[in-house]
Amino acid sequence: xxxxxxxxxxxSGYQVAIFDISPKALETSQKLMVKIVQHLAKGSGxxxxxGRNAIAAITFTDNPNVAIWDADLINESVTEDVEIKNxxxxxxxxxxxEKTIFTTNTSFMLPSMFAEISGRPEKFCALHFxxxxxxxxxxxxxxxxxxxxxxxxxxxxxxxxEQVPVLVKKENHGYLxxxxxxxxxxxxxxxxxxxxxxxxxxxxSWMVNFHxxxxxxxxxxxxxxxxxxxxxxxxxxxxxQRFAALLKSYIxxxxxxxxxxxxxxxxxxxxxxxxxFLD
Amino acid sequence: xxxxxxxxxxxSGYQVAIFDISPKALETSQKLMVKIVQHLAKGSGxxxxxGRNAIAAITFTDNPNVAIWDADLINESVTEDVEIKNxxxxxxxxxxxEKTIFTTNTSFMLPSMFAEISGRPEKFCALHFxxxxxxxxxxxxxxxxxxxxxxxxxxxxxxxxEQVPVLVKKENHGYLxxxxxxxxxxxxxxxxxxxxxxxxxxxxSWMVNFHxxxxxxxxxxxxxxxxxxxxxxxxxxxxxQRFAALLKSYIxxxxxxxxxxxxxxxxxxxxxxxxxFLD
Numbered sequence: 001x002x003x004x005x006x007x008x009x010x011x012s013g014y015q016v017a018i019f020d021i022s023p024k025a026l027e028t029s030q031k032l033m034v035k036i037v038q039h040l041a042k043g044s045g046x047x048x049x050x051g052r053n054a055i056a057a058i059t060f061t062d063n064p065n066v067a068i069w070d071a072d073l074i075n076e077s078v079t080e081d082v083e084i085k086n087x088x089x090x091x092x093x094x095x096x097x098e099k100t101i102f103t104t105n106t107s108f109m110l111p112s113m114f115a116e117i118s119g120r121p122e123k124f125c126a127l128h129f130x131x132x133x134x135x136x137x138x139x140x141x142x143x144x145x146x147x148x149x150x151x152x153x154x155x156x157x158x159x160x161x162e163q164v165p166v167l168v169k170k171e172n173h174g175y176l177x178x179x180x181x182x183x184x185x186x187x188x189x190x191x192x193x194x195x196x197x198x199x200x201x202x203x204x205s206w207m208v209n210f211h212x213x214x215x216x217x218x219x220x221x222x223x224x225x226x227x228x229x230x231x232x233x234x235x236x237x238x239x240x241q242r243f244a245a246l247l248k249s250y251i252x253x254x255x256x257x258x259x260x261x262x263x264x265x266x267x268x269x270x271x272x273x274x275x276x277f278l279d
Numbered sequence: 280x281x282x283x284x285x286x287x288x289x290x291s292g293y294q295v296a297i298f299d300i301s302p303k304a305l306e307t308s309q310k311l312m313v314k315i316v317q318h319l320a321k322g323s324g325x326x327x328x329x330g331r332n333a334i335a336a337i338t339f340t341d342n343p344n345v346a347i348w349d350a351d352l353i354n355e356s357v358t359e360d361v362e363i364k365n366x367x368x369x370x371x372x373x374x375x376x377e378k379t380i381f382t383t384n385t386s387f388m389l390p391s392m393f394a395e396i397s398g399r400p401e402k403f404c405a406l407h408f409x410x411x412x413x414x415x416x417x418x419x420x421x422x423x424x425x426x427x428x429x430x431x432x433x434x435x436x437x438x439x440x441e442q443v444p445v446l447v448k449k450e451n452h453g454y455l456x457x458x459x460x461x462x463x464x465x466x467x468x469x470x471x472x473x474x475x476x477x478x479x480x481x482x483x484s485w486m487v488n489f490h491x492x493x494x495x496x497x498x499x500x501x502x503x504x505x506x507x508x509x510x511x512x513x514x515x516x517x518x519x520q521r522f523a524a525l526l527k528s529y530i531x532x533x534x535x536x537x538x539x540x541x542x543x544x545x546x547x548x549x550x551x552x553x554x555x556f557l558d
Contacts, residue, residue, distance in 0.1 A: 135488040164487045164557050166480035176476045177484035180466045180495065187462035197455045201445035205456035208443045209414040212489060216459065278443050 001105055002077035003029040004132040007036060008161050010054040017059035019067035026060040033058075036133065068096050073157070075127055077105040080230070085109070086117050093119035101150065103127035107178065108231055110171045112143035121145040127154055128175055129163065139175040141168035181219075182231060188216035189232070189243030199264050203272055218272050221263035225250050280384055281356035282308040283411040286315060287440050289333040296338035298346035305339040312337075315412065347375050352436070354406055356384040359509070364388070365396050372398035380429065382406035386457065387510055389450045391422035400424040406433055407454055408442070418454040420447035460498075461510060467495035468511070468522030478543050482551055497551050500542035504529050 002018060006029075010016045020026050037051030061067050068074060074096065078088050085106070092102065102124045104111055115121035126141035138158040140151060151167065158165035168175050174182055188206075191197045197205070203215025220228050225247050233244040250256075250263060257263030258270075265271055281297060285308075289295045299305050316330030340346050347353060353375065357367050364385070371381065381403045383390055394400035405420035417437040419430060430446065437444035447454050453461055467485075470476045476484070482494025499507050504526050512523040529535075529542060536542030544550055 130488055137484055137487045139484075159558070164483050166476065166484050168476055168480075170473065170475050172470070172473075172475045175484075176470055176481050177488045179470060179475075180463045180481075180485060181488075183466035184459045184463035187459040191451070191455055191458060194449065194451075196449050196451045196458075197445065197447055201447075202455050202459075204443055205416055205418075205445050205454075206459060208416045209409055209456045209460075210489070210491060212491075279438070 001129060001132075002075070003032050004036070005075055005077065005105065005129050005161075006058060007033045007054065008132050008163075010058050011051065012161050014160075015057070017061060017067040017071070019061055019064055021062055023062050026062065030055065030058075030060055040133065064091060065095055068092065068100060071096065071100045073101045073103060075103045075105050080107060080109065082109070082113065085114055089114045089118040093117065101125070101153075103154070105129055108173055110143065110173065111141060111146070112171055115143050115145055122147040123150065125150050125154060126168070126175075127158070130177065132161075132163070136163045137177060138163040138165050139168050139177075140165055141171060141175055143171055185216045185220060185228070186232070186235070186240060186243065189246070190239040192217075193239070193242040193246055200271065200277075204278060207272070208278060214272060217264040218270065221257035221265055221267070221270070224257045224259060225263050226256050280408060280411075281354070282311050283315070284354055284356065284384065284408050284440075285337060286312045286333065287411050287442075289337050290330065291440050293439075294336070296340060296346040296350070298340055298343055300341055302341050305341065309334065309337075309339055319412065343370060344374055347371065347379065350375065350379045352380045352382060354382045354384050359386060359388065361388070361392065364393055368393045368397040372396065380404070380432075382433070384408055387452050389422065389452065390420060390425070391450055394422050394424055401426040402429065404429050404433060405447075405454075406437070409456065411440075411442070415442045416456060417442040417444050418447050418456075419444055420450060420454055422450055464495045464499060464507070465511070465514070465519060465522065468525070469518040471496075472518070472521040472525055479550065479556075483557060486551070487557060493551060496543040497549065500536035500544055500546070500549070503536045503538060504542050505535050 006016050006018045018026065018029060020029070033055045037048045037055065041048035041051060059066065074092060076088060078084055089102070102118050102120060104114060104126050105128055106126060111124055111126040115124040118124050122145060124143065125146045126139065128139040128141065130137050138161065140154045140158065142151060155165040155167070166176055172179060188202050191202050192199060199217045203217050206212065206215035229244055229247040229251060232240050232247060254260060255262045258267050261267050271277055285295050285297045297305065297308060299308070312334045316327045316334065320327035320330060338346065353371060355367060357363055368381070381397050381399060383393060383405050384407055385405060390403055390405040394403040397403050401424060403422065404425045405418065407418040407420065409416050417440065419433045419437065421430060434444040434446070445455055451458060467481050470481050471478060478496045482496050485491065485494035508523055508526040508530060511519050511526060533539060534541045537546050540546050550556055
């Protein structure tokens with residue numbers, strides 16, 4: 001995610017530095033950017049010179065001081081682990097210039113969890129991206145201590161990054177879209193564990209009614225079954241617990257979804273992408 | 280719904296009779312068919328002769344005996360009212376030929392509620408259509424007493440009507456798709472009543488992430504807020520009750536959605552269809 005956000009910011013004309021403690025991760029990030037730029041150029045029919053120049057202008061560094069010495073804004077996309085995020089924000093709070101706005105790209109946590117330790121809660125807000133290039137929505141979610149003046153500024157920043165900015169007026173696990181996504185995926189899980197419908201029939205229902213190229217189980221495979229399990233296992237109701245147990249059985253068998261080659265479907269040619277699936 | 284199912288069956292080459300107790304409803308049905316056929320012809324670039332011939336071959340009657348004297352299959356789409364459906368199935372059970380298969384197109388009820396009174400539970404099954412021409416899914420949902428041999432027969436019939444048949448293995452309110460639809464719409468309602476997001480921002484999140492031309496509140500307007508209220512008010516959790524109360528306040532103000540000219544949006548030109556909505 002950090003790679004995609006950084007690349008879009010560079011393409012939008014911002015000076016960007018990308019920081020990671022691992023030099024290997026930085027190398028991977030740069031390679032991924034090259035791939036994305038080639039893909040975008042192919043889609044638009046233009047050459048990828050502008051994209052290559054944007055990447056060349058990005059500072060890739062494992063030194064946090066080099067990354068943020070003059071930063072107007074930080075967007076953090078580290079692992080969804082409270083301890084790690086706390087450590088990162090404590091460090092940034094100490095070394096970032098006074099002007100720097102702090103934003104977290106957390107998927108399922110809340111900005112108030114890190115606002116105090118960052119040392120500048122009033123300049124702290126969630127700025128959450130989805131896919132950046134395909135799903136162009138950015139959630140702006142302040143916590144109760146966020147300076148209200150930060151909100152229009154971040155809305156404008158989101159627009160400059162070619163995203164559709166939406167305001168999450170109160171802290172909410174899952175912002176707007178992910179709340180709805182998890183609700184319908186939970187309903188799909190309940191249909192499956194309750195033996196009401198098959199994986200394929202549940203997906204077909206969704207795909208045909210909404211004219212989409214994936215149903216809930218295809219979407220789960222693309223999200224990753226491990227990620228979905230982390231969210232589902234914390235939900236208190238019985239249906240969610242049964243679905244979490246099913247997800248765990250897939251994970252234990254090494255089936256994490258698209259990234260591992262198999263989840264509910266087998267990749268790279270899952271059944272739902274094959275001709276005749278909807279016959 | 281009955282109109283659309285009957286028209287598709289006629290277009291697929293079946294001999295069709297459409298029965299309603301009201302001659303006025305039959306007239307409306309015929310007029311709607313003409314409109315649909317014109318619309319379909321326009322979309323395919325062909326003339327509407329085949330469609331007009333199909334309509335001309337349909338028997339429109341307020342006499343149930345005329346409608347079902349030689350029927351192989353009945354698909355019932357009467358009002359979602361247990362008493363009325365019971366009365367209809369009791370009558371059909373008495374006058375239909377022995378060979379006739381009984382199917383109900385109920386949206387949120389269960390076939391087992393009407394199977395006994397029809398007098399032929401083993402030949403009774405839900406056969407539930409969505410939109411027929413735009414959303415081409417048909418749910419086949421047997422009740423515990425349905426003859427299993429009926430299922431493949433109804434799957435084949437669904438395919439002949441150019442639908443994607445899906446099997447609902449156990450009785451479930453909302454089949455497959457409607458269960459998931461109500462789950463994500465419920466989540467959207469919770470975001471709205473909890474003042475987490477605005478109607479527009481919730482819809483934007485859905486539309487942009489899923490590349491759809493409507494979000495949950497646009498969908499609610501097209502379903503009808505009265506229909507959505509009937510389902511939501513029966514759900515036991517607090518969030519659903521709060522959302523049902525909000526829907527009721529719209530209904531009491533005459534805002535039923537697209538059909539009344541206003542719901543969450545104003546029609547015929549709702550904000551979400553206007554240029555710039557996603558800027």
